[in-house]
Amino acid sequence: MDVSSALARRRSTRAFRPDPVDPVLLETILKKALQAPSNSNVQPWHVWLVTGARLASLRAATAARSTVPPQFDEREYSVYPDPLEEPYAGRRFQCGERQYAALGIAREDHDGRLRYVYNNHQAFGAPAAMFLCIDRAAGPSQWADLGIYLQSVMLLLTEAEIDSCAQISWTAFHSIVRRELAIPDNLMLYCGLSIGYAVPDAPVNAVIADRADAADILHILND
Numbered sequence: 001m002d003v004s005s006a007l008a009r010r011r012s013t014r015a016f017r018p019d020p021v022d023p024v025l026l027e028t029i030l031k032k033a034l035q036a037p038s039n040s041n042v043q044p045w046h047v048w049l050v051t052g053a054r055l056a057s058l059r060a061a062t063a064a065r066s067t068v069p070p071q072f073d074e075r076e077y078s079v080y081p082d083p084l085e086e087p088y089a090g091r092r093f094q095c096g097e098r099q100y101a102a103l104g105i106a107r108e109d110h111d112g113r114l115r116y117v118y119n120n121h122q123a124f125g126a127p128a129a130m131f132l133c134i135d136r137a138a139g140p141s142q143w144a145d146l147g148i149y150l151q152s153v154m155l156l157l158t159e160a161e162i163d164s165c166a167q168i169s170w171t172a173f174h175s176i177v178r179r180e181l182a183i184p185d186n187l188m189l190y191c192g193l194s195i196g197y198a199v200p201d202a203p204v205n206a207v208i209a210d211r212a213d214a215a216d217i218l219h220i221l222n223d
Contacts, residue, residue, distance in 0.1 A: 013124070013205055021127055029157060043145070048131040058129075058181070066115075099116070120167050125199075128196060135188075
């Protein structure tokens with residue numbers, strides 16, 4: 001599979017089969033992704049790969065905190081600007097609404113929507129999860145580097161016909177992730193990544209987020 005095909009095929013999978021993924025293959029992919037570029041080669045990423053009993057323990061710990069009303073941790077970084085302006089707010093809204101519609105969760109069903117959010121913290125049933133952390137002293141350039149590593153991992157997974165879903169939502173339970181994985185205090189959780197094989201007929205997996213019109217994004221100057 002070439003890069004163009006992997007980029008076009010990659011989707012955010014939100015319902016996984018329990019079938020395990022070859023751990024040697026996963027380790028190989030995470031090591032390959034270490035070739036990702038970073039500013040001045042500082043390589044600011046710190047990675048945890050979790051499967052088996054450790055992932056089951058993490059799921060149990062987050063399930064115990066998955067209550068109504070929620071018991072979320074205070075975020076360690078701002079996920080969105082406040083306020084989130086257009087066109088970004090509209091894109092975010094449509095992304096969420098399509099998922100809820102696919103699952104038949106009504107707008108007024110706040111508890112139902114919250115329970116769906118909590119599926120993030122069960123890794124959507126995936127047999128493996130990666131957690132990506134960064135040093136608290138890092139700046140915007142290193143955060144950009146982190147995204148490049150994450151994209152590299154997702155494209156390599158796609159090449160291997162393995163599905164994934166990047167999840168900022170894990171930061172709502174960052175204290176549990178830190179405790180369960182023994183993450184040092186100098187590191188901050190950026191996101192999780194659920195890894196496995198998609199349930200092919202799950203309605204939520206058929207949701208494909210729109211991409212903005214290229215004319216609204218690209219500014220090509222030829223004169």
